[in-house]
Amino acid sequence: MAIYILVSVIAYFIGSISFSVILSRKFAGFDVRDKGSKNAGATNVLRTVGTKVALFALICDILKGVIAIVVAMIAGKIWTDIDVDILKYLAGFFAILGHTFPIFFEFRGGKGVATALGVLITLNSKIGLICLIFALIIIVFTRMVSVGSILSAILYPILTIFMVEDIKFASIAMSILIALLVIFNHRENLKRIKNGTENKLSFKN
Numbered sequence: 001m002a003i004y005i006l007v008s009v010i011a012y013f014i015g016s017i018s019f020s021v022i023l024s025r026k027f028a029g030f031d032v033r034d035k036g037s038k039n040a041g042a043t044n045v046l047r048t049v050g051t052k053v054a055l056f057a058l059i060c061d062i063l064k065g066v067i068a069i070v071v072a073m074i075a076g077k078i079w080t081d082i083d084v085d086i087l088k089y090l091a092g093f094f095a096i097l098g099h100t101f102p103i104f105f106e107f108r109g110g111k112g113v114a115t116a117l118g119v120l121i122t123l124n125s126k127i128g129l130i131c132l133i134f135a136l137i138i139i140v141f142t143r144m145v146s147v148g149s150i151l152s153a154i155l156y157p158i159l160t161i162f163m164v165e166d167i168k169f170a171s172i173a174m175s176i177l178i179a180l181l182v183i184f185n186h187r188e189n190l191k192r193i194k195n196g197t198e199n200k201l202s203f204k205n
Contacts, residue, residue, distance in 0.1 A: 003079050004090060011068035011091040015098025015115055018105045019060035020045050027053050033108055037199065040102075041110030043145050047199075058114050061099065065118025068095035089174030092119035096178060100185055111185035113149045116178060120156060127159045143200040146189035153182040 020040040024032035028049045033040050035048040042061060046054035072091035076084030096112040096119065121128030134155055135148035142148070157175040161167060192198040 003075055003082055004087060007072050007075050007087055008090050008094045010071055011094040012098040013103070014064050014068050014071070015095035015100075015112075016102035016104050016109075017060075017064065018099070018102045018109055019064075020057045020110060021105050023053050023057050023060075024049050039110055040105070040108065042114055044110075061110070061114035062118035062121075064099065065092060065095050065115040065120075066122045067118075068092060069119060069122040083168075083170075085168060086170050086174070088123055089171055089178070092116075092123060093174060093178050093181065095119060096181055100181065111149070112182055113145075116153070116182050119178065124160075124164060127156065127163055130159060131156055139201070143202075144189075144193070144198050145201065146186050146198060147193065150183055150186050150190070153179040 018040050020032050020042060024030060024035075024045055030048075032045050032048055036044045037047075038044075042054045042058035045057045068091040069088050072088040073084065076082060076087055096115050098109075099112045099115045100109045101107040102109040117128065117132060120131055131152040135152040138148035138151050139145055156179050157172065160175040161172055164171065189198060
């Protein structure tokens with residue numbers, strides 16, 4: 001039990017490194033959480049700081065999810081009497097939770113989509129890529145990142161059930177929890193979508 005707690009805490013701390021806040025302060029002189037949508041994520045960095053910084057923040061946030069899963073995999077090789085699959089899902093969930101409620105940044109973080117992408121791709125590259133492509137298609141047609149993120153979150157546990165061999169109930173439950181966390185983080189977006197006031201991307205220039 002101790003290793004499950006330890007890996008979860010490490011993953012949470014990894015997720016709590018808010019690169020959007022760090023990079024916006026360094027390159028733009030302000031906290032991205034004080035601008036635009038007030039969200040500490042790459043999309044808000046794109047709108048308020050610029051493309052290059054947003055891309056860097058996006059890559060770093062994805063890597064948080066990757067690193068969290070790698071930590072779980074390493075722990076699984078050291079402690080061979082544990083369920084590595086459950087450990088990896090726990091690491092993924094807590095990395096996203098850390099991104100959402102970062103202990104280093106007043107518990108005001110982002111929506112966890114990029115970190116979730118890193119988690120998904122590392123857990124199962126096929127599922128991760130399908131979710132990514134699906135999200136991109138939705139974003140292109142709707143011009144709303146939130147819609148692509150929410151629908152991909154819904155798709156994720158469905159794909160997990162049908163594509164993961166020897167799937168365990170606990171793994172299904174954790175995939176659902178990860179999806180619910182991402183959807184929960186978009187609750188304000190859901191209200192704006194319903195009201196027709198959600199921000200849309202512009203693909204011009």
